[in-house]
Amino acid sequence: MTTVHERPADTFHDNAQKPVGHGRMLRKEDPRFLRGRGRYVDDIQLPGMLHLAILRSPFAHARILSVDTTAAEAAPGVRAVVTGAALAAQNLAWMPTLSGDVQAVLATDKVRFQGQEVAFVVADDRYTARDALELIEVEYEVLDPVIDARTALAPDAPLIRDDLEGKTNNHCFDWETGDAAATDAVFARADVVVTEDIVYPRVHPAPMETCGAVADFDAIEGKLRLWSTTQAPHAHRTLYAIVAGLPEHKIQVISPDIGGGFGNKVPIYPGYVCAIVGSIVTGKPVKWMEDRSENLISTGFARDYIMRAQIAATREGKILAIRTDVLADHGAFNGTAAPVKYPAGFFGVFTGSYDLEAAYCKMTAVYTNKAPGGVAYACSFRITEAVYLVERIVDCLAYELDLDPAELRMRNLLKPEQFPYTSKTGWVYDSGNYEPTLRLAMDMAGYADLRREQAEKRARGELMGIGVAFFTEAVGAGPRKDMDILGLGMADGCELRVHPTGKAVVRLSVQSQGQGHETTFAQIVAEEIGIPPDDIDVLHGDTDNTPFGLGTYGSRSTPVSGAAAALVARKVRDKARIIAAGMLEVSVADLEWEKGSFQVKGDPGKSVTIQDIAMRAHGAGDLPDGVEGGLEAQICYNPSNLTYPHGAYICVVDVDPGTAVVKVRRFIAVDDCGTRINPMIIEGQVHGGLADGVGMALMEMIAFDPDGNCLGASLMDYLIPTALETPDWETGFTVTPSPHHPIGAKGIGESATVGSPPAIVNAVVDALRPYGVRHADMPLTPSRVWEAMQGRARPPV
Amino acid sequence: MTVNDTEVTREIEGRLLLVHFLRDVLGLTGTHWGCDTSNCGTCVVWLDGEPVKSCTVLAAMAGGHQVRTVEGLAKGAELDPVQQGFMQCHGLQCGFCTPGMMMTARALLDRNPDPSEQEIREAISGQICRCTGYATIVRSVRWAAVHEAGERAKLAESTESDDAGAIATAGSPT
Numbered sequence: 001m002t003t004v005h006e007r008p009a010d011t012f013h014d015n016a017q018k019p020v021g022h023g024r025m026l027r028k029e030d031p032r033f034l035r036g037r038g039r040y041v042d043d044i045q046l047p048g049m050l051h052l053a054i055l056r057s058p059f060a061h062a063r064i065l066s067v068d069t070t071a072a073e074a075a076p077g078v079r080a081v082v083t084g085a086a087l088a089a090q091n092l093a094w095m096p097t098l099s100g101d102v103q104a105v106l107a108t109d110k111v112r113f114q115g116q117e118v119a120f121v122v123a124d125d126r127y128t129a130r131d132a133l134e135l136i137e138v139e140y141e142v143l144d145p146v147i148d149a150r151t152a153l154a155p156d157a158p159l160i161r162d163d164l165e166g167k168t169n170n171h172c173f174d175w176e177t178g179d180a181a182a183t184d185a186v187f188a189r190a191d192v193v194v195t196e197d198i199v200y201p202r203v204h205p206a207p208m209e210t211c212g213a214v215a216d217f218d219a220i221e222g223k224l225r226l227w228s229t230t231q232a233p234h235a236h237r238t239l240y241a242i243v244a245g246l247p248e249h250k251i252q253v254i255s256p257d258i259g260g261g262f263g264n265k266v267p268i269y270p271g272y273v274c275a276i277v278g279s280i281v282t283g284k285p286v287k288w289m290e291d292r293s294e295n296l297i298s299t300g301f302a303r304d305y306i307m308r309a310q311i312a313a314t315r316e317g318k319i320l321a322i323r324t325d326v327l328a329d330h331g332a333f334n335g336t337a338a339p340v341k342y343p344a345g346f347f348g349v350f351t352g353s354y355d356l357e358a359a360y361c362k363m364t365a366v367y368t369n370k371a372p373g374g375v376a377y378a379c380s381f382r383i384t385e386a387v388y389l390v391e392r393i394v395d396c397l398a399y400e401l402d403l404d405p406a407e408l409r410m411r412n413l414l415k416p417e418q419f420p421y422t423s424k425t426g427w428v429y430d431s432g433n434y435e436p437t438l439r440l441a442m443d444m445a446g447y448a449d450l451r452r453e454q455a456e457k458r459a460r461g462e463l464m465g466i467g468v469a470f471f472t473e474a475v476g477a478g479p480r481k482d483m484d485i486l487g488l489g490m491a492d493g494c495e496l497r498v499h500p501t502g503k504a505v506v507r508l509s510v511q512s513q514g515q516g517h518e519t520t521f522a523q524i525v526a527e528e529i530g531i532p533p534d535d536i537d538v539l540h541g542d543t544d545n546t547p548f549g550l551g552t553y554g555s556r557s558t559p560v561s562g563a564a565a566a567l568v569a570r571k572v573r574d575k576a577r578i579i580a581a582g583m584l585e586v587s588v589a590d591l592e593w594e595k596g597s598f599q600v601k602g603d604p605g606k607s608v609t610i611q612d613i614a615m616r617a618h619g620a621g622d623l624p625d626g627v628e629g630g631l632e633a634q635i636c637y638n639p640s641n642l643t644y645p646h647g648a649y650i651c652v653v654d655v656d657p658g659t660a661v662v663k664v665r666r667f668i669a670v671d672d673c674g675t676r677i678n679p680m681i682i683e684g685q686v687h688g689g690l691a692d693g694v695g696m697a698l699m700e701m702i703a704f705d706p707d708g709n710c711l712g713a714s715l716m717d718y719l720i721p722t723a724l725e726t727p728d729w730e731t732g733f734t735v736t737p738s739p740h741h742p743i744g745a746k747g748i749g750e751s752a753t754v755g756s757p758p759a760i761v762n763a764v765v766d767a768l769r770p771y772g773v774r775h776a777d778m779p780l781t782p783s784r785v786w787e788a789m790q791g792r793a794r795p796p797v
Numbered sequence: 798m799t800v801n802d803t804e805v806t807r808e809i810e811g812r813l814l815l816v817h818f819l820r821d822v823l824g825l826t827g828t829h830w831g832c833d834t835s836n837c838g839t840c841v842v843w844l845d846g847e848p849v850k851s852c853t854v855l856a857a858m859a860g861g862h863q864v865r866t867v868e869g870l871a872k873g874a875e876l877d878p879v880q881q882g883f884m885q886c887h888g889l890q891c892g893f894c895t896p897g898m899m900m901t902a903r904a905l906l907d908r909n910p911d912p913s914e915q916e917i918r919e920a921i922s923g924q925i926c927r928c929t930g931y932a933t934i935v936r937s938v939r940w941a942a943v944h945e946a947g948e949r950a951k952l953a954e955s956t957e958s959d960d961a962g963a964i965a966t967a968g969s970p971t
Contacts, residue, residue: 027887030892031884033895034883035880036866039826040826126821208893208926209891514891514893515890516890684929715837722921722931726931726932
C-alpha cells in the first residue's frame with residue numbers, strides 16, 4: 001500500500017507528453033464539449049421530426065372518470081393524442097418496472113402520484129404540443145392520498161394499488177438480513193445501547209440534462225431507433241423487446257452524450273415508451289424532452305428511508321452490534337432499480353467499516369402516493385443510506401460515551417489482516433487498510449489543532465463543528481450467480497480491434513454520463529497493449545455497435561467494464577505474442593513484453609512493436625500455423641466479487657448562532673479506490689460527490705404537503721448547491737488494490753456522495769453540542785438547525 | 798439579430814424563447830435548456846456583451862442586438878483561454894453546464910482580468926453544475942486569468958523591444 005497526499009497543481013499538461021497507460025491525462029472528449037459540439041438527446045434533429053408533450057396528473061390520488069381529447073385533436077398542428085385507454089387497447093398501458101412490479105405508462109383507472117402520466121400529444125413543434133395539453137379535459141374524482149409512509153399501513157389507509165389482484169393494503173415488501181437472535185443476545189449483555197431515529201429524506205438526482213428521447217420507427221425496415229437519456233442502453237433494448245414485443249435485433253438504442261445521470265437515467269420512464277408509440281402512430285420521428293418540473297416530480301427519486309438505529313457497545317467504546325428497523329417509502333410503484341435478490345439494494349452493508357459481533361436489519365417497504373424510484377443519486381444501490389445510518393449512530397455512541405468520534409472509529413476499524421472480511425450480513429470485503437486512510441485525513445485536516453480551535457471558540461460562544469465519517473462501499477455489480485436485473489446477468493462485454501496501422505478501437509457495453517470513459521478506457525487498454533491512448537478510440541452508448549452489458553450505474557464501469565477492457569487487451573496481446581514469435585523466428589517463451597513491443601529475451605535489439613505486429617496480422621505475409629488474420633478480440637467479464645472502496649472524510653463547519661446558517665468551511669476527503677487510472681478524473685468524481693453531500697445534508701429535499709403536492713417541483717424550490725455553498729475540496733488518497741480485479745481498480749463514482757452527508761451532519765451536530773443536540777435530520781436548513789438549537793429537532797416530512 | 802457576428806433574420810412566433818430560437822431554429826445546440834426558471838444557467842449567452850439566461854429572454858427581444866454563444870467563443874481553430882482552462886483543470890465532466898459557465902467566465906475576465914477565487918464563485922453562483930463540485934471550474938477560470946496575464950506580459954515585452962506598431966496588432970482578449 002502506498003500513501004500519498006495529493007493536491008494537483010494547475011500546471012499545463014499535454015497529452016502528447018503522456019506516456020502509455022495510467023496517469024493524469026487530459027480528457028479526449030473535452031474538445032467537442034468546449035466548442036458546444038456535444039450531442040445530447042435534445043440536440044438531435046431528424047427530418048420531419050414531431051414533438052411530444054405529456055399531460056400529467058395535478059392530483060396525488062384520484063380516479064379518472066373521463067378523458068376528452070376532442071378539442072386537442074382538432075387543434076392545428078396536432079398529429080396525435082393518445083390516452084391510457086388507447087394504450088390499453090394495444091395492451092401497452094402498463095409496463096414492468098426493474099423491480100418486478102408494474103407501472104402505468106399512461107393512467108387508465110387512477111392516478112397514483114402528482115405528475116403521473118395521463119395522456120400525450122404529438123404535434124409539429126414543442127409549443128403546439130404543450131398548448132394542446134391545455135385542451136384535454138380530464139374529469140377526476142379526488143381520493144384521499146397516503147403521503148407519510150408512517151401511515152401507509154394504518155388499517156384505514158386508502159388503498160393505492162387496487163390494480164394488483166387481491167391487494168388489500170399498501171404493503172410493498174418485507175426484507176431482513178443478519179442474525180436477529182445473535183444480535184439480541186449481544187444487545188442484552190452490552191454495557192451501553194444507544195438508539196436514534198434517523199431519516200434519510202427523499203431527494204432527487206436532478207441531472208442538468210432532464211430525461212428525454214427521440215424515437216424513429218421505420219415501418220418499412222421494421223426498425224426502431226431510439227436516442228434516449230439512458231445509462232443502460234443494452235438493458236433498455238432488451239426490455240423494450242420484452243415489453244413492446246418488437247424483435248430485439250430491430251431495436252437500436254443510442255445513448256449519445258448524456259448531461260449527467262446519477263441514477264436518474266437508469267429506469268425506463270413512461271415518456272420513452274410514449275415517444276416510441278408516438279413514432280409508430282404518426283410514422284414520423286418523435287422527440288420527447290421533459291422540462292425541469294417534470295423531471296423533479298415524476299422521475300426516479302432517491303432515499304426516503306425512515307430508520308431506527310441501535311448500537312451496542314462496551315463502556316470502553318468497543319462496538320459490539322448494530323440493529324436497525326427501516327420503513328422504506330417506495331412511492332406508488334416499486335420502480336427501484338436494483339439486482340433482483342436485493343430489494344433493499346446493498347443496504348446490507350450497514351455494518352460499515354467496523355468489526356462487529358452481530359448485526360440485524362428488518363425492513364418494511366410501503367407504497368405511498370408519491371413518484372416511484374428509490375435507487376438513484378449516486379447511491380451505490382442504497383449504500384448512501386447504510387453508511388449514513390452507521391456513521392450517524394457511531395457518532396451518537398461517541399456522544400454518549402463522551403469519546404472523540406475519530407478515536408472511537410479508530411478503535412473499531414477492521415484491521416488489514418482481517419481481509420478478505422466476511423461481514424455479519426454476509427458481504428465479503430475484498431481488501432482494505434483502513435487506519436492509514438483515517439490517519440491521513442486527520443493529518444491533512446490538522447485534527448488536533450481543529451479540536452483546540454473548537455474548544456477556544458466554544459468558550460467564546462461560537463459554534464464550530466468537526467465531523468468525521470468513515471465508509472466502506474460495495475460496488476461493481478456484480479457476480480452473475482447472485483446478481484441480475486430482470487433476469488439479465490450483470491456482466492459486461494468489451495471488444496478491441498487493432499487496425500493494420502496500429503491504431504485501435506475499443507467498444508464498451510457501459511456508457512458515460514460525464515465520467516470520462518473515452519479517456520479512462522483508452523488508458524486502461526493503452527496500459528495493457530502499449531498503444532498510446534490518443535491512438536485508441538472508445539465507442540459506447542450504441543447497442544448496434546457495442547457488445548452487450550448492463551450499463552453505467554452503481555460505480556460499476558471501472559470494476560466490471562474496466563476489467564473487461566483490460567482482459568480483452570491482454571487477449572489481443574496474447575495473440576500478438578504468437579505473431580511476434582513468428583516474425584522474430586523464436587518461440588513465444590523467448591519473448592518478453594516491454595510496453596508496446598515484444599523483445600527477444602536477452603537481446604533487446606531484436607524486437608517488434610505492437611504496430612508492426614498489427615500490420616503483419618492484417619498483411620499478406622505468413623502467420624504462424626493456426627493463427628487467423630486480424631488482431632482483435634471480444635470478451636464478456638463476469639466479476640467474481642464486488643469491489644470495496646473505502647474512505648475517511650472530515651468536515652469543518654461554522655454555524656451562526658444568530659441565524660443558524662451552516663457554512664462548510666473545509667472538507668477533507670481521503671479515498672481509496674485501489675489502483676488509480678487517471679487521478680484527474682478520480683478527483684473530479686470525488687469533488688462532484690462532495691457537492692452532492694452538501695446538497696443533501698444542508699439543502700435538498702423533495703417534500704410534499706398533506707394533499708400530496710410536490711413542494712420541490714422546480715429549482716426555485718429544490719435547492720442545489722452553487723459555488724457559494726461549496727468549499728475548495730481537499731483531497732488525498734491511499735491505494736489498496738482489489739485482489740480480484742485484473743488491474744486492482746475499484747469504483748470511485750459514488751464514494752463521495754455516500755461518505756459526505758454523514759461527515760457534514762456529524763459536523764453540524766458537533767457544532768450544536770453546547771445545545772445538547774445528539775441528532776438532527778437532514779436537510780439542515782437554517783430553520784431546522786434553529787429548531788434543533790431550541791430543543792425541537794423534528795424529522796422532515 | 799446578429800449571432801456570433803453573423804446577421805440572421807427569421808419570421809418567428811412572438812413567444813419563442815431565445816434559447817429555443819438558438820437551438821431549434823439556428824441549430825446552435827451548444828446553448829442548453831435546463832430549468833425554465835433562470836436557476837440553472839445552462840442557457841447563458843451574451844446579449845450585447847452581457848451574460849443573460851436565454852430561457853427567460855424572448856427571441857424577439859434580441860432583435861437588432863448582438864448575441865454571442867459558446868459556438869462563437871473560440872477564434873477559429875484556437876480555443877479561447879477559458880476553454881483551454883476548462884480542459885487543463887478538468888472543469889467539465891458531462892459538459893451540459895459548461896457552455897454557460899464558460900460564457901460567464903469569459904465575461905468576468907473581460908471585466909476583471911485577475912479575479913479572486915471568491916469573485917469567480919460569485920460570478921458563477923447563478924449557475925449549477927452537478928458533476929464538478931465547482932472547485933475545478935474555479936481553477937479553470939484562474940488558469941485562464943493567469944494564462945492571459947502571461948500573454949499580456951509577453952506582448953508588453955515584445956512591444957518594448959519593438960519600438961512601434963505592435964500595439965496596433967495586439968487586440969484585446971475579446
